[in-house]
């Protein structure tokens with residue numbers, strides 16, 4: 134018997150940590166409902182999950198849109214018979230200060246990064262309650278604790294994820310729903326690659342930047358999406374049965390010290 138046999142997991146974001154989490158939960162026996170905005174990434178995820186023999190439904194969805202999230206969750210419940218797990222990994226990462234970020238970009242960050250967590254909870258929790266409870270994991274960031282310059286909207290959303298996680302945990306604890314967040318340091322995914330490549334950098338520039346980012350972490354390297362997926366899977370599983378309302382850093386020691394090498 135595997136950890137997630139008979140479970141249905143909703144994952145938002147179909148690349149990076151979302152993809153690794155879907156693969157890990159599927160390996161554990163879960164059926165996967167994945168929502169992403171990027172059609173080619175969605176097709177790639179569907180193919181990977183299909184090849185591994187997993188049951189999967191990957192739907193092109195803008196997770197900031199109430200109508201689309203409602204429809205996608207209904208389709209997943211119809212296909213798989215219910216919902217037990219939610220992993221919220223989708224996000225946008227705009228750069229800018231309060232003065233250089235326009236209001237549209239600010240609102241987009243709020244609605245994708247936070248609004249989507251509210252929406253999957255709003256439409257997903259009633260389904261989880263019907264199954265007697267379940268687990269939600271929200272992907273926050275170390276930027277929710279201590280942020281860099283020039284990421285005002287992004288860092289704000291990551292701090293808000295910590296708060297929304299606590300709020301959901303308290304409101305649904307008695308219905309058997311555990312809600313936690315994870316806060317990664319730098320992880321090798323498309324979001325970080327975009328930051329590393331900058332304006333038209335080469336693959337070698339990306340690797341050099343990853344090495345530089347890694348040196349800021351006491352473990353001396355950046356993390357891999359599979360390492361984050363392992364923590365997410367633990368928090369979704371019954372092994373984490375007394376864990377709720379908390380954040381779990383997975384940052385190679387980044388936030389443990391001040392300027393440590």
Ligand SMILES: NC(=O)c1ccc[n+]([C@@H]2O[C@H](COP(=O)([O-])OP(=O)(O)OC[C@H]3O[C@@H](n4cnc5c(N)ncnc54)[C@H](O)[C@@H]3O)[C@@H](O)[C@H]2O)c1
Pocket residue numbers: 145146147148149150151168169170171174194195196197221222223224225245272273274275316317318319320321322323324325
């Ligand atoms: N990679 C890192 O270094 C790092 C560090 C800390 C936190 N995080 C967080 O991890 C999570 C996953 O990011 P990642 O690193 O895997 O990068 P990623 O770019 O691979 O994943 C983000 C995903 O969100 C999807 N997405 C964006 N807008 C969407 C929308 N409106 N509707 C549906 N899907 C949408 C993208 O298509 C993409 O698949 C994010 O919440 C990110 O903030 C990443």
